[in-house]
Amino acid sequence: MKKLTKNEYSTLADKASPPTKSYRTIPTAFLVGGLICTLGQGLLNLYQYLGLPEKTASAAVSVSLIFLSVLATGLNVYDNLAKYAGAGTLVPITGFANAVASPALEFKSEGLILGIGAKLFTISGPVIVYGIAASCVYGLLYYLFG
Amino acid sequence: MAKRLSRSTIRLESCPSIQAWAAVGGKMEGEGPLADEFDFLNPDTTFGESTWEKAESRMMRTAVDRAFAKAKVCPSDVDIIFAGDLLNQCVGSTYGLRELEIPFLGLYGACSTMAESLCMASLFIEGGLAERTAAVTSSHFCSAERQFRFPLEYGGQRAPTAQWTATASGAALVGRSMAAPFVREVCIGSIVDLGITDAANMGAAMAPAAASTIAAYFHDTHLKPADFDRIFTGDLGLVGSTLLLELLEREGLPISAQHADCGLLLYDRQSQDVHAGGSGCGCSASVLCSHILPRVQKGEWKDVLFVATGALMSPTLVQQGESIPGIAHLLHISNTRGKEGM
Amino acid sequence: MEMLWEYAKAFLVGGAFCAVGQVLIDYTKLTPARILVTYVVAGVVLGALGVYQPLIDFAGAGATVPLTGFGAALAKGVREAVDKDGLLGVLTGGLTASSAGITAAMVFGLIAALISKPKDKA
Numbered sequence: 001m002k003k004l005t006k007n008e009y010s011t012l013a014d015k016a017s018p019p020t021k022s023y024r025t026i027p028t029a030f031l032v033g034g035l036i037c038t039l040g041q042g043l044l045n046l047y048q049y050l051g052l053p054e055k056t057a058s059a060a061v062s063v064s065l066i067f068l069s070v071l072a073t074g075l076n077v078y079d080n081l082a083k084y085a086g087a088g089t090l091v092p093i094t095g096f097a098n099a100v101a102s103p104a105l106e107f108k109s110e111g112l113i114l115g116i117g118a119k120l121f122t123i124s125g126p127v128i129v130y131g132i133a134a135s136c137v138y139g140l141l142y143y144l145f146g
Numbered sequence: 147m148a149k150r151l152s153r154s155t156i157r158l159e160s161c162p163s164i165q166a167w168a169a170v171g172g173k174m175e176g177e178g179p180l181a182d183e184f185d186f187l188n189p190d191t192t193f194g195e196s197t198w199e200k201a202e203s204r205m206m207r208t209a210v211d212r213a214f215a216k217a218k219v220c221p222s223d224v225d226i227i228f229a230g231d232l233l234n235q236c237v238g239s240t241y242g243l244r245e246l247e248i249p250f251l252g253l254y255g256a257c258s259t260m261a262e263s264l265c266m267a268s269l270f271i272e273g274g275l276a277e278r279t280a281a282v283t284s285s286h287f288c289s290a291e292r293q294f295r296f297p298l299e300y301g302g303q304r305a306p307t308a309q310w311t312a313t314a315s316g317a318a319l320v321g322r323s324m325a326a327p328f329v330r331e332v333c334i335g336s337i338v339d340l341g342i343t344d345a346a347n348m349g350a351a352m353a354p355a356a357a358s359t360i361a362a363y364f365h366d367t368h369l370k371p372a373d374f375d376r377i378f379t380g381d382l383g384l385v386g387s388t389l390l391l392e393l394l395e396r397e398g399l400p401i402s403a404q405h406a407d408c409g410l411l412l413y414d415r416q417s418q419d420v421h422a423g424g425s426g427c428g429c430s431a432s433v434l435c436s437h438i439l440p441r442v443q444k445g446e447w448k449d450v451l452f453v454a455t456g457a458l459m460s461p462t463l464v465q466q467g468e469s470i471p472g473i474a475h476l477l478h479i480s481n482t483r484g485k486e487g488m
Numbered sequence: 489m490e491m492l493w494e495y496a497k498a499f500l501v502g503g504a505f506c507a508v509g510q511v512l513i514d515y516t517k518l519t520p521a522r523i524l525v526t527y528v529v530a531g532v533v534l535g536a537l538g539v540y541q542p543l544i545d546f547a548g549a550g551a552t553v554p555l556t557g558f559g560a561a562l563a564k565g566v567r568e569a570v571d572k573d574g575l576l577g578v579l580t581g582g583l584t585a586s587s588a589g590i591t592a593a594m595v596f597g598l599i600a601a602l603i604s605k606p607k608d609k610a
Contacts, residue, residue, distance in 0.1 A: 001357065001358050001361050001362075001397065004340060004354070005597075006341030007341040007342055008521070009341065009342075009354065009569075010340075010341060010342075011542055012392060012393075013342060013347070013385070013389060015348040015499075016389050016392070017305045017347060017350065018307065018383050018384070018385070018387040018422075019306070020306055020513075020514040020565075021306070021386050022303065022510075022511075022514045022515075025303070025510050025513075025514055026507050026510045026511060026514070028510075029503075029506045029509065029510035029520070030503040030504070030506055030507040030510075031503065031552070032506070033502055033503050033505065033506025033507070034412060034500065034502050034503025034506070034550075035556070036502065036553060036555045037497065037498045037499060037501070037502025037503070037549050037550045038498050038549070038550075040498065040502075040548075040550075040552070040553040041494060041495055041498035041499075041549035041550065041551030042336065043547050043549075044548060044549050045491075045494075045499045054564070055579040056594040057298040058552060059588045060590075061549060061552070061553070062553075062588060062589045062592070063428035063588055063589070063592045065553065065591065066577075066589060066592045066593050066596060067596055069599055070596035070600050071596075071599060071601075073299050073301075073597075073601070074600035074603060074604035075604070076299060076604070076606070076607040078299060078301050078366070079298065079299050079300060079301050079302075079609065081301065082300075082301025082302065082303065083301075083303060083304075083419075083573070085301075086303040086510050086513055087506045087507070087508075087509030087510035087512070087513055088503075088506045088509075088510070089301050089500050090301065090506075090509060090523065090524065091505055091506045091509040091523075091524075091527060091554045091555055092502070092512075092553045092554055092555070093517075093553055093554075093555065093557075093558060095301065095493055095524065095555070096555060096558070096589075096593060097592075097593045097596070097597070098299070098300065099300065099599040100303070100519050100593040100594060101299070101593070101596065101597035101600050101601070102296070102298070102299040102606075103297045103300070103599060104296065104498050104601035104604045105298075105302075105600060105601045105604055105605065106292055106297030106298060106299065106606050107292075108601050108602075108605065109196070109197040109295075111199075111554065114603045115387070116598060116602075117516065119515075120594065120597060120598070122511055123198045123296070123297075123384045123521060124524075124593070125577070126182065126506055126521055126524070126525050126556070127521075127524045127525055127558075128586075128590065129526050130525045130528060130529055131525075131529065131531075131532060131558065131562050131586070132561070132562065132582040132583060132586075133529040133564070134529045134533070134559070135532055135558070135562035135563060135566040135581060135582030135585075136507070136526070136531035136534055136538040136566070136579065136582060138519065138533075138535075138563050138566055138567075139566035139567070139569070139577060139578035139579075139581055139582070140530055140543070140578050141536075142536070142566070142570050143574065143575055143578055144569070146481050146567070172608075173608065237552075254495045277505060287608065287609065288606075288609075289607050291609075297606060298505065298606040298608070299606050299607075300519060303513065313608075344517075
């Protein structure tokens, strides 16, 4: 075989690899993500109409969307929607909930403790770790200089 | 006696015979273009088991049982079985075959394992080490997803270069007889790594290994692509196939007239959502045992090359920033025992 | 009419956050997990700089539902906790602000796993 450098091959491989159909994926992500947020807005208005103060209503919206996402995951449909929606179902809070519920379901076969319990945060864990860590950094700066 | 043509190519002068074979698949495979050629298709991919690993083991056992039944042999008639799959510790094979009490050698060559196990099964016959051997491999979409990628219910999007792990198994029995198909040569590939790091582009990672093995085989045997009716690669898919043809073209070995890829045969890319094609140990194994061997037996094809390709991918090493090594092993499967032919 | 405009703002801003995420998926090597981490940390930073609250005032759920809103809530929570409890607030603020969401995901996920099973995609 004639020697091909990794760079030469990388160029060849990129050329042979079909690109993502972004003209389809980006509008779908926009549409589905937008609709999930619109649903959130509807729930927010509903909860405020029912008399919840703004802060509680906002938390209730998050919890409601998380519930719906976990329900869809448990009914085996969230992944089918996400196949088309991509970031549209990843970026909203529903994506976080799916990332918690899906490994819980998947690793049920390894038991309650080492399966569900240990694997629950395998995908979503980093979000919590780095979100909380960033908030601590901000809190410290705010305490010192705020 | 076997004749070594080079470090990698071995001519099997006794021409071990592939005596029986069986292919088993799941739902997607049953909806694909090769459905009618499978021995058994189960639309319930749990195969009646409680976990995906057990489902894969059950599927492999079914393929072995079917092949044994077709050859009218029982497990004690088989001297040694070579088996492999994609799961850690090869549990698809070990749990699938544990009740058979056949001397067992587990192999791992990622998706190339069917060629690897069939090489070994043929070489044991050629060397007089066994009277009858078996080769079997499997892969299961669900057990592979949970080990290598994401939970099934996770909402992810697959890249257009990604391939679909086949839920399938293929088993073949090898022995000494005068009935086609025969294994005439094997070519054992070396590991080739041209630096592909994208785990969603396995075809690109494997294509250089396939090209290297095919080029070595033609060099060692002085045969040419036109001497073959078909050259089957394992599971390069769309991307890998394009790259293979290009790499061999550069070597002065155009094979586009003979080339077909098991990953592109198993599914219909237009109507089935498999992106760049099928993959997994079960992909090339089931295509071999459903589509290729019967045709060579009937003489519809006189000579074919079966080149199963494997991406020796580990999620751990990919996370450590390593690239994905590829491997490909080749068998020359023929309707004739040679001499009169070539 | 005002209600309609409110929904439109939520749709457009929320959709835009997701479209940016899709661009990251399609054109960078970032995995979904990295994108989510990026969004949350970006939300904390934007919240800390005080630029996220105006966006929430404008778009409502369009800004709070994407994970950047989760990050901004962490920043807001830690600021309020530091105001109230001083240095201890640095440690308590983030989790307190996000406790409803995390607990909901955890408990609902647990219940779902007890009841349901994953299904083959085929």
